Amino acid sequence: MTVESTLSRYSEGFDPPVRGDTITAERYISKDWMELENRNLWSRVWHLGGVLAELEEEGDFIRHNFAKESVVMVRQADGSIKAFYNTCPHRGNRLVLGDVGGAPRLTCGYHGWQFDPDGTLVHVQDPEDFPGGNPCGKVRLAELRCETWGPFVFWCMDPQAKPLLEWLAPYPERLAGYGLDNWVRVMNLSADCDFNWKIIRDNFNESYHLPTIHPELSTFINDGLPDTLFEMYDSGHNAMWMKGHQATTRQDFASGEVPAPLDAIASSWGVDPAAYKGRTHEIRAAVIEAKRRLGPERGFANYAHMTDQQLVDYFHCTMFPNLTLTMSPEQCQILRTEPHPTDPEKCVFQHWVLVPQVAGMTEVETPIGVVPLRHAEHVHSVYGDGVSLGFVADQDLSIGTSQQQGLNSRGFKGCILSNQEKRVQRFHELLDDMVHARI
Numbered sequence: 001m002t003v004e005s006t007l008s009r010y011s012e013g014f015d016p017p018v019r020g021d022t023i024t025a026e027r028y029i030s031k032d033w034m035e036l037e038n039r040n041l042w043s044r045v046w047h048l049g050g051v052l053a054e055l056e057e058e059g060d061f062i063r064h065n066f067a068k069e070s071v072v073m074v075r076q077a078d079g080s081i082k083a084f085y086n087t088c089p090h091r092g093n094r095l096v097l098g099d100v101g102g103a104p105r106l107t108c109g110y111h112g113w114q115f116d117p118d119g120t121l122v123h124v125q126d127p128e129d130f131p132g133g134n135p136c137g138k139v140r141l142a143e144l145r146c147e148t149w150g151p152f153v154f155w156c157m158d159p160q161a162k163p164l165l166e167w168l169a170p171y172p173e174r175l176a177g178y179g180l181d182n183w184v185r186v187m188n189l190s191a192d193c194d195f196n197w198k199i200i201r202d203n204f205n206e207s208y209h210l211p212t213i214h215p216e217l218s219t220f221i222n223d224g225l226p227d228t229l230f231e232m233y234d235s236g237h238n239a240m241w242m243k244g245h246q247a248t249t250r251q252d253f254a255s256g257e258v259p260a261p262l263d264a265i266a267s268s269w270g271v272d273p274a275a276y277k278g279r280t281h282e283i284r285a286a287v288i289e290a291k292r293r294l295g296p297e298r299g300f301a302n303y304a305h306m307t308d309q310q311l312v313d314y315f316h317c318t319m320f321p322n323l324t325l326t327m328s329p330e331q332c333q334i335l336r337t338e339p340h341p342t343d344p345e346k347c348v349f350q351h352w353v354l355v356p357q358v359a360g361m362t363e364v365e366t367p368i369g370v371v372p373l374r375h376a377e378h379v380h381s382v383y384g385d386g387v388s389l390g391f392v393a394d395q396d397l398s399i400g401t402s403q404q405q406g407l408n409s410r411g412f413k414g415c416i417l418s419n420q421e422k423r424v425q426r427f428h429e430l431l432d433d434m435v436h437a438r439i
């Protein structure tokens with residue numbers, strides 16, 4: 001074993017071998033690759049479509065535009081959710097044009113065909129003018145699979161894919177302690193970006209960029225390799241446990257004063273930072289103790305079900321192929337890139353924040369500042385137009401365009417990855433096997 005390989009820590013049993021295939025630029029820039037992804041990747045995985053909170057009553061619907069596809073999820077009379085391709089069976093017009101809505105029937109804007117929430121055609125103009133008679137009751141919207149996990153609704157085009165909870169494994173079990181079910185989406189942002197969707201996917205599959213792209217996190221999140229734990233699961237998903245409430249061990253933050261913002265956060269839990277001068281790294285344990293003691297009376301009912309690690313650390317879950325959940329006890333961040341309908345060098349970036357409902361709390365801190373603790377409207381922008389997508393996400397996105405440009409150079413021969421970027425390597429090997437229909 002080399003000295004380097006001992007720096008990165010992988011949990012025992014969660015460190016599958018990789019082949020070491022060269023990751024060239026083709027998959028980031030070529031239309032052929034994009035077509036292969038459309039055919040063999042996106043059609044076979046579960047997609048997060050939205051949140052259940054937007055589907056309160058029968059007939060409520062949410063729409064998820066994905067590349068050239070569009071899917072509508074609709075609340076049914078029995079409380080279940082069905083998903084349909086967003087296309088009118090008459091002559092193919094898109095049925096639903098808004099993000100979210102509710103109506104007793106879905107009505108096509110072209111010739112006015114109407115469908116019940118269960119997808120059955122119930123009204124057409126001139127019903128007796130069709131060969132075979134009135135199509136009502138016979139024609140249905142094309143349905144896809146639709147399942148839920150916690151506060152989320154997912155859809156899938158593949159009848160052969162595993163059931164959602166199996167596909168998500170091991171996260172439903174690993175994240176159960178957070179009690180995500182009734183969390184509220186208080187931030188719902190998206191933006192058009194000028195880079196391939198995998199650029200940010202790769203970024204989320206490594207923490208090698210933290211010291212350079214996110215230097216201000218160093219006093220609050222310990223990205224030191226001896227303290228960070230990586231895991232790669234059979235399902236193809238990856239994870240990283242990173243200690244929070246602790247400064248990085250890459251620099252000496254331990255022997256002096258407790259740095260900001262750790263000092264203020266410690267104070268907010270009744271832990272006096274002055275008492276920890278010279279032993280900053282011990283704050284994390286003190287905050288665990290304080291959260292256990294004070295959490296219930298401050299309304300954090302979910303703390304009781306969390307492990308010590310969950311109370312203070314960051315669990316960064318990168319699900320294959322394109323969904324990231326970053327968990328802290330007070331915040332679930334969803335970060336995702338989705339392909340552009342036609343251009344491999346563009347994508348849509350999405351950033352949601354969900355928070356637990358805490359008695360008496362009316363507003364909450366998010367990556368874009370303090371917002372009301374209630375369901376947020378969707379805000380879409382173009383990256384670079386000055387609308388923040390969260391300050392850490394802005395930093396990640398800031399490299400996207402220049403990396404896309406660099407990948408287009410004849411001089412780029414393929415990635416040279418460190419051991420701690422093994423999750424990037426594994427992601428690309430799985431992706432390559434899938435798009436070429438080898439798995």
Ligand code: FES
Nearest residue numbers: 088090091108111
């Ligand atoms: S295309 Fe929808 S009613 Fe004609």
Ligand SMILES: [Fe+2]
Nearest residue numbers: 203213214396
């Ligand atoms: Fe980052």
